[in-house]
Amino acid sequence: MDQKQFEKIVDEQNPKTPLLVNMLKAFLVGGIICTIGQLITFFYMRFFSFTEKTAAGPTVATMVFIAMILTGTGLYKKISQFGGAGSAVPVTGFGNAVISASMEHRTEGYVLGVGGNMFKLAGSVIVFGVLSAFIVALIKTILVKMGVISW
Amino acid sequence: MKKVMYVVLLFLFITACSNTEEKENIYSESDSTQLEQVLKKQESINGFKSVMDKNDLLVALDIKRMKRFQMEKITTKITKELEEKFPNKEVMVTGDLKIKWEIEKVIDQQLKEDKLVEAIEKIKSLSKEET
Numbered sequence: 001m002d003q004k005q006f007e008k009i010v011d012e013q014n015p016k017t018p019l020l021v022n023m024l025k026a027f028l029v030g031g032i033i034c035t036i037g038q039l040i041t042f043f044y045m046r047f048f049s050f051t052e053k054t055a056a057g058p059t060v061a062t063m064v065f066i067a068m069i070l071t072g073t074g075l076y077k078k079i080s081q082f083g084g085a086g087s088a089v090p091v092t093g094f095g096n097a098v099i100s101a102s103m104e105h106r107t108e109g110y111v112l113g114v115g116g117n118m119f120k121l122a123g124s125v126i127v128f129g130v131l132s133a134f135i136v137a138l139i140k141t142i143l144v145k146m147g148v149i150s151w
Numbered sequence: 152m153k154k155v156m157y158v159v160l161l162f163l164f165i166t167a168c169s170n171t172e173e174k175e176n177i178y179s180e181s182d183s184t185q186l187e188q189v190l191k192k193q194e195s196i197n198g199f200k201s202v203m204d205k206n207d208l209l210v211a212l213d214i215k216r217m218k219r220f221q222m223e224k225i226t227t228k229i230t231k232e233l234e235e236k237f238p239n240k241e242v243m244v245t246g247d248l249k250i251k252w253e254i255e256k257v258i259d260q261q262l263k264e265d266k267l268v269e270a271i272e273k274i275k276s277l278s279k280e281e282t
Binding site: 024025028045046049050051052053054055057 | 156160247248249250252277278280281282
């Protein structure tokens, strides 16, 4: 029995992934999260002087904060067990990654455990975001100085 | 669980977008017809709200759902057309919902002269905000 035959037997024995149902669940959960985000945007626009353009920042911060609290209380785990990628792809997944990593290493102490491992998963996202923002801003500054485009 | 999901999906399909045409503007007896002439023939908007004083003209568009991807193009096009009609006014056209709400507030309060100028300045500074 070679590798391929073995894989075939394993495939036959494993239960089939309900792909369509999983996608529907992810769609629903992701859609609900985004609807909540839109409501928060409207809240900031209604009661503070944010425009559609500027309300994005506080909305993201609020969503991440809510996801962090839900992760701490263990509720987010249940949501992501049901929704899968629908709960991981929106920005709430970022807050979940930060808090779940720090909760996992809590027993190792606050500095080396929580502090050292907090950004194990989400650190790459922050580094990538900051670096790409810097490079894009650099390119745009050069183009503006050359007179190709304006701010 | 399955039943709940069917109900939710049905709800999503049945409640489609519904829009009624709306337009409103103030303080512009003769100008308002000119303004409507320009904005009525636009295919990509559902309606608009606008306020006007001696120097400024603010127009908040209600852009159709799928046309929002070309928001910048549409606003610059309409700005150009309005600038031709109102050469002595500073025209600002936007698709931002917040600006529309603020204009609605000004229309509701029926502000006069000085207070109107003040309110328009406030809205303009709001739309220039970047952070």
